[in-house]
Amino acid sequence: MGFCDEQRQIHAELWHRVTNHRLIDQLVDNTIPRPVLARYLAQDHRFLDAFVVLLASIVARANCLADRIPGCQLLASFTGRDNTYFERSLDALGDEAVIAMDAPDGPATTGFCALMRETAHSSDLASMLAVMVVAEWSYQDWGERVLPLLDEKDTDDVPFWCREWVELHSGPYFGSVVTYLRKLLDDEATRLSATSDGDAALERAAAAFAKALQLELDFFEQAYDSGSS
Numbered sequence: 001m002g003f004c005d006e007q008r009q010i011h012a013e014l015w016h017r018v019t020n021h022r023l024i025d026q027l028v029d030n031t032i033p034r035p036v037l038a039r040y041l042a043q044d045h046r047f048l049d050a051f052v053v054l055l056a057s058i059v060a061r062a063n064c065l066a067d068r069i070p071g072c073q074l075l076a077s078f079t080g081r082d083n084t085y086f087e088r089s090l091d092a093l094g095d096e097a098v099i100a101m102d103a104p105d106g107p108a109t110t111g112f113c114a115l116m117r118e119t120a121h122s123s124d125l126a127s128m129l130a131v132m133v134v135a136e137w138s139y140q141d142w143g144e145r146v147l148p149l150l151d152e153k154d155t156d157d158v159p160f161w162c163r164e165w166v167e168l169h170s171g172p173y174f175g176s177v178v179t180y181l182r183k184l185l186d187d188e189a190t191r192l193s194a195t196s197d198g199d200a201a202l203e204r205a206a207a208a209f210a211k212a213l214q215l216e217l218d219f220f221e222q223a224y225d226s227g228s229s
Helices: 003-010 012-019 022-029 034-045 048-061 065-092 095-102 107-122 125-151 160-168 171-193 198-222
Strands: none
Touching: 003 012, 003 125, 003 171, 003 198, 012 125, 012 198, 022 034, 022 125, 022 160, 034 065, 034 095, 034 198, 048 065, 048 107, 048 125, 065 095, 065 160, 065 171, 107 125, 107 198, 125 160, 125 171, 125 198, 171 198
């Protein structure tokens, strides 16, 4: 069992709570309260800069050009299609989005941005990858879970901000992204296990994985806190 699967197994209960959260189910059912959706998207958009810093740091610390190229392509996706999705969705949500965008960062937002920047500045590749793997793999997990439910619905019954958010986190391309990141982390963990100081680095990566996963849950819950907007 690789490092990624091992960490997911260790935190199986928390992983399930994240990937089966009510926010995702309500989003697909189109029953999510608009203020909740606006808070979720407005706060999520604020991850983008820290996320780009983290991914760029992973690209810089990767062991070879072959490991860097997919990361560079992923950077272009995050700063292109993902970014325009947020802009269009928040614009469509109107007054609720205006209120949400005026709100300060919630504690989960602050915590996740800090974790991404701290690991990026640490130059610790395994910890950087652990945070990134949690962010992308957990979203792929719920994305693939709800995609069949979405496909059963009439296109006109599903707002674009729902369909596109699910499509961004499911399908072959996003699957290849997650596979790429998981392989980088598993390979780095294997390399570290053969070094004299590898155990300490693996412990840091495991701690980063656990912290990122808890923050994912906290972030979903934060959207339901009307005091955050």
